[in-house]
Amino acid sequence: MKILVIGAGAMGCLFAGRLKAQQADVLLYNRYNTHVEQINQSGLVIVERDDKETTIPLKVVQAVAKEDGYDVVLVLVKAHANKAVLEPMRESFSPDALFITMQNGLGNLETIKELFPNNPSAAGTMGCGASVESDGRILHRGWGKNYIGPVEETAAQEKLLDFIALLNRSGLQTDVAEDVQTVIWNKLFVNLAYNSLTALTRLRNGDILNTDEGQDLLRNVVREAAQVAERIGVTVDAEQTIANCLRMGREDIGANKSSMLMDVLHKRKTEIDAINGAVAKLGKRHGVETPYNDLITGIIKVIEANYDLQVD
Template identity: 80%
Template sequence: MKILIIGAGAMGSLFGGRLKAQQAEVFLYNRRNPHVETINQSGLAIVERDNQETTVPLKVVQDLSITDAYDLVLVLVKAHATKAVLESVKSAFSLETLLVTMQNGLGNLDVIAELFPNNPVVAGTMGCGASVESNGRILHRGWGKNYIGRSEDADAQETLLEFILLLNQSGLETELAEDVQTVIWNKLFVNVAYNSLTALTRLRNGDILNTDEGKCLLRGVVTESVQVAKAEGISVDAEATVAKCLKMGQEDIGANKSSMLMDVLHKRKTEIEAINGAVAKLGKKHGIETPYNDLITGIIKVIEANYDLQVD
């Protein structure tokens, strides 16, 4: 199986490195930057939970050809870049190529399906986590289970099952999801809880829980998100979801620097529109008030628009 990963950030690097370590035929696609150049020159260094470090030879390409014939394309760019990036490379894929999105937030599957109406497309979500510590070096700092939805296309489903087997063999625990939309919403609750709040406070995930005020903010954004999810037909309990999010911050992902925090620290565009912004937008659709998510989305957008004017 020939695999292409679109996006060589922390998660693309983690998946690519783990798959390559199992001798899978995998390539990454990303614009040139210092992280990419280091990987191409010296390999990708992956630091695991016991601080054991391995270096994997990995290739990140900037040009794609129709002759490359990828069986599966895993999309891991930031949600706001999905359309532009995929439009620029869509001619490189055949009609049999299976596209898999495991991106943060809502709406990614719809964007990809619109761009590739004749290709099989499935969505999933990640339970694992990683961050770029320095160019060419990532920290593997989340070890939850990944989920991917089924494909209605028989050939694509066979390819998908082979891909899931490869991920499990690589140590990235992955399961086929019968109800992938519920899984995606459950991941969204965690992202709503931690991404924007850590970006605003510039704290690691667990540190926003050091005060009652932080816990109250988390409860507010998650509870609103659960109300919107219910309106979208997702069966979910608010108190159980809040408790799960709190537990994750205290036990599983507390040491992580969220992707949105890293975006703000590096003065990059965030995924706020696909996370808290998506909750606020759907809330308006259903007539549900979402003051926490509205306010947080607005503040993050103000920060994004004024990076050059920030006071040191």
């Protein structure tokens, strides 16, 4: 099985690196930068839970072609970059290539289906977490289970199961999600709970919970999203969902720096439109008030638009 991982951020590196360590035929795709240069020259360093370091030889490419013959294409770029990155690749894969998105937020699978209508595709979520510490070096700091939804085509489903088996052998615990929409929303609740709040406060995930005010903000953001999810037909136990988000921050992902925090620290565009912004947009469409998500989305957008004017 030949695998292409699109996006050499923390999660793309974690998945590609773990797969490569199992001798999988895997390449990363990313625009050229110093992080990519370091990986190509010296390999990818993954720092695990016990601070043990593994260096994995890995290749990052800047071009793909149909004759490369990829069986699985795992999309892990930021949600807002989907069209810009994927559209130039529309003729670069055979119709047999299985596309899998495990990105944050809503709408990713729909974009892939629009760009690659003749390819099988599946959506999933990641329970694991990672962050880029420096060029060519990532910290593995979340260890939850990953889920990927089924595909309709029999051949593609067999390919998906083979890919999931490979992820499990690599140590990235993954299972098939029969109800992928519920799984996507459950991951969205965690992203809502931590991404924007850590970006605003510049704290690690778990430190959001150090104060009653931080916990209350988390509860309100997630409770609004649960109301929106219920309105569109996704069954949610709001209080249990909030309890799970709090538990994850205390036990599983507390030490992690969220991707949105890293985007703000590096003055990059964030995924706010696919996370809190998506909840606010759906709320307006379906008559559900979302004042907390509206406000947080607005503040993040103000920050994004004014990086150059920030006071040191």
